[in-house]
Amino acid sequence: MIRKIFSAILLIATVSYSQISHDLIHPVNLNQDGITGIVLSDLFYSxxxxxxxHLNENVKSWLNEKGDSILFQPINDFTGLTLVSFKLGIDQYEIPVKLNKTKKYLFTYKPTPTDKQVNLFGQFNSWNRQTLPMKDANKDGTLEIEIPLDPGRYEYKFFVDGKELIDPENPVKVSNGLGDFNSVRVIEEETVEKIFLHILGKEENENGLKLKFYFENLDRSNMVKPESVIALFDNQMFPSDQIEINGREIILALEKKNLVGDHSIRVAVNRMGKHSNIQTIQLHDGVVAGASGKRTLHDQIIYSIMVDRFYNGDTSNDNSVQNDSLFAPANYQGGDLQGIIDKIEEGYFGKLGINTFWISPIVDNTNNAYREYPAPHRYYTGYHGYWPTSSTKVEEKFGDMDLARTMVETAHTNGINVLWDFISNHIHEEHQFWNEHRNWFGKLELPDGGKNLRLFDQYRLTTWFEPYMPSFDYVGSIDALEFMTDNAVWWLSVTGADGYRHDAVKHVPNEFWRMLTKKTKSRIEVPLNRKLYQIGETFGGIELINSYVNNGQLNAQFNFNLYDVAIPTFLDEKASFKLLDYQMQKSFQVFGYNNLMGNIIDSHDKIRYMAYADGDLEINDGRSKEIGWTKPPQVDNRSSYDKLKLHLAYILTIPGVPIIYYGDEFGMTGAADPDNRRMMRFDSELNEFEIQTLDDVSKLIHIRNDHPALRYGDFMSLQVDESIYAYLRSDTNERVLTIINKNPNEQRVELTIPAVYQINEAENLLTQNVFSVYDNQIKLSVEGISCLILTIY
Structure with missing residues (x-):
């Protein structure tokens, strides 16, 4: 019956869509040691x-036997950037393909006589214990393996006959939050030639639009050659007769007739086996994004709401679970959908500057309490929404389907998009599917008699989170795959929401996300000309996270790799911003400068930032859960609010999509779950420091809203050391310079701005003070634990 309902509602005409105009084909990063395979639907929708x-002299490409994937292999010692052409219908399109060879580093382990199998594992392979076996190739008694690593910080261990061991030869180790330690290795950047393609600006005339760029490298005697310029108009080659080169300046001319509609211009310089950054300019009817008035996914500032913990707008639906062993932090506390509506209508989010909600799951959950599997086995309820007992009903403690629609409509009326939180990995055992469709789910028991519980890396696609939460087996059941992807589309269709935050993405096979996205594009995005946003949650290495981020699966995931480096960098006075900048550059290499990855400082699954900033907890503190129950953190130091604002200034000025977890805007603290999910506070419930923090954070959010370079611009690091992180972002509208000082003391900063920018003045966006700039030098002082955000012109 449920499937028939879905079929009736989702019977939307599918548009024939052979031309590739809905998706911008992302660059493919080639494997330096073999063949790289890409599923065609991950490249574009059609x-x-x-x-x-078509043939390419640097990269061999061919279709697999099924014809659904392209295989790429570099030839002739290729490095750099090239375009692989293909024909679809009568048109030719281009796939940007790039290869940046990475130096390999040696890891060694001296085995004992009883050690039989030793594997290396760590952040660099998403903690996979099987893929990096170590060998004694030269028979000297020492096991070795070489792996390619970019500059950065890497945690790792050895997997010895089923046991995890730290590196006995490496004294550097950190807590892993699980009662053990990981070894740490830092790879420093070697001296390499820096090349960068700058945006100079735009020139509009009666014939159309000109976009101007400037290529910079150390060897100033080499001018840009036509064959070095790679330029694309959407997914097709930019006409060579409309590219003008003057020394190092590149001008792309766009005729007026070609400016109608939405388009993207991409340009880069490839020379001597290296390539510049890829500059991307979005146009809407000939007007550059950020100045066109059209909102895109890059404009999102997401506010994460846990419904039960936000605001109680309707006390009539309050009905906490009764259980003698259940404590208040793990029970329902009264928040509901009406509470969110009330705060929208009061103008709370408008004043804050939020334009997108991520709403915790509103699907119906169990009305009973269950014991958590890990010790000390406390009782919890489904207040958080992640224990679904229905696929179509709204949790009655939050409201009903009519109220969910009303909330979405109210949000839209106030310029706010809505992302629901969708649970595809599991259900609760009280769900009817557990009895009716047992074959849709995997088994809790392992072949060796053990329990497949919380083995998140060892059994990534089959592990259960709790004994009462059956995990779907999508590989073994096409019926489950079809139903749950239809279910996700159904929720969007009946509520009018704008996308999803997806839970536990890495525990769900890629086939699920491909089927879901194919359905959302064919049934919603293409026929209705809408852009949905789907962001996922995956804890793992950057390659694993990226395996789900493409045109055929998800728009983005949370950038946990960047988060993991940023947290200790900001909180440790002696930690250099170099490691954070390394990870930033790695993110650009993998996801691009104009990515939609989610940037967080905490979340409902993470310790609140203020608990770190105030010194209540160490990073990855294994005591965090118990401290949350027995000694919940309180903010004691005024300077902690400054540390919070500094980190928020950072995520609000870097590429990607900033995400504000409810309460972060005024400095709510909290240890691990459920202490990081305290009831939201407003108005008179805030102290004077929280009120000031709320005002300051609102100003930061509005600065991002008001300045397109912070949403669409490139990224250039100007100063990176233990105290200062200074970076410049430019688009064709403006340039914005951010200077972060995490040192408690005032710091004197002298920055050199590229001469081609011809900068004369700078304006402090926080104070509106304007000052002159001479000889491309910005010299100023930055107060302790603070930042400056400047427009320069």
């Missing part, structure tokens, strides 16, 4: 994938 690949 009703047909009957493509014809």
């Amino acid at each position: 009703s047909s994938y009957d493509i014809e690949l």
Whole structure:
């Protein structure tokens, strides 16, 4: 019956869509040691994938036997950037393909006589214990393995006959939050030639639009050659007769007739085996994004709401779970959908500057309490929404489907998009599916008699989170796959929401996300000309996270790799911003400068930032859960609010999508779950420091809203050391310079701005003070634990 309901509601005409205009084909990062395979639907959406690949002198490409994937292999010692062409229908399109070779580093382990199998594992391979076996190739008694690593900080261990061991030869180790330690290795950046493609600006005239760029490298005697310029108009080659090169300046001319609609211009310089950054300019009817008035996914500032903990707008639906062993922090506390509506209508989010909600799951959950599997086995309820007992009903303690629609409509009326939180990995055992469709789910028991519980890396696609939370087996059940992807589309269709935050993405196979996204594009995005946003949650290495981020699966994931480096960098006075900048550059290499990855400082699954900033907890503190129950943190130091604002200034000025977890805007503290999910406070419930923090954070959010360079611009690091992180972001509208000082003391900063920018003045966006700039030098002082955000012109 449920499936028939879905079929009736989702019977939307599917548009024939052979031309690739809905998606911008992302660059493919090649594997330096072998073949790289890409599923065609991950590159672009189309009703047909009957493509014809063209020859490329640097990269061999061919279709697999099924014809649904392209295989790439570099030839002739290729490095840099090239375009692989293919024909679809009567049109030719281009796939940007790039290879940046990475130096390999040696890891060694001296085994004992009884050690049989030793594998290396760590952040660099998403903690996979099987893929990096170590060997004694030269028979000297020492096991070795070489792996390619970019500059950065890496945690790792050895997996010895089923046991996890730290590196006995490496004294540097950190807590892993699980009662043990990980070894740490830092790879420093070697001296390399820096090349960068700058945006100079735009020139509008009666014939159309000109976009101007400037190529910079150390060897100033080499001018840009036409064959070095790679330029694309959407997914097709930019006409060579409309590219003008003057020394190092590149001008792309766009005729007026080609400016109608939404388009993207991409340009880079490739020379001597290296390539510059790829500059991307979005146009809306010939007007550059950020100045066109059209909102895109890059404009999102997401506010994360846990419904039960936000605001009680309707006391009539309050009905906490009764259990003698249940304590208040793990029970329902009264928040509901009406409470969110009330705060929208009061103008709370408008004043704050929020334009997108991520709403915790509103699907119906169990009305009973259950014991958590890990010790000390406390009782919890489904207040958080992640224990679903229905696929179509709204949790009655939050409201009903009519109220959910009303909330979405109210949000839209106030310029706010809504992302629901969708649970595809599991259900609660009280869900009817557990009895009716037992074959849709995997088994809790392992072949060796053990329990497949919380083995998140060892059994990534089959592990259960709790004994009462059956995990779907999508590989073994096409019916489960079809139903749950239809279910996700159904929720969007009946509520009018704008996308999803997806839970536990890495525990769900790629096939699920491909089927879901194909359905959302064919049934909603293409026929209705809407852009949905889907962001996922995956804890793991950057390659694993990226395996889900493409046109055929998810728009983005939370950038936990950047988060993991940023937290200790900001909180440790002696930690250099170099490691954070390394990870930032790695993110650009993998996801691009103009990515939609989610940037957080904490979340409902993470310790609150203020608990770290105030010194209540160490990073990855294994005591955090118990401290939350027995000695909940309180903010004691005024300077902790400054540390919070500094980190928020950072995520609000870097590429990606900033995400504000409810309460972060005024400095709410909290240890691990459930202490990090305290009831939200407003108005008179805030102290004077929280009120000031709320005002300051609102100003930071509005600065991002008001300045398109912070949403669409490139990224250039100007100063990176233990105290200062200074970076410049430019688009064709403006340039914005951010200077972060985490040192408690005032710091004197002298920055050199590229001469081609011809900067004369700078304005402090926080104070509106304007000062002159001479000889491309910005010299100023930055107060302790503070930042400056400047427009320069």
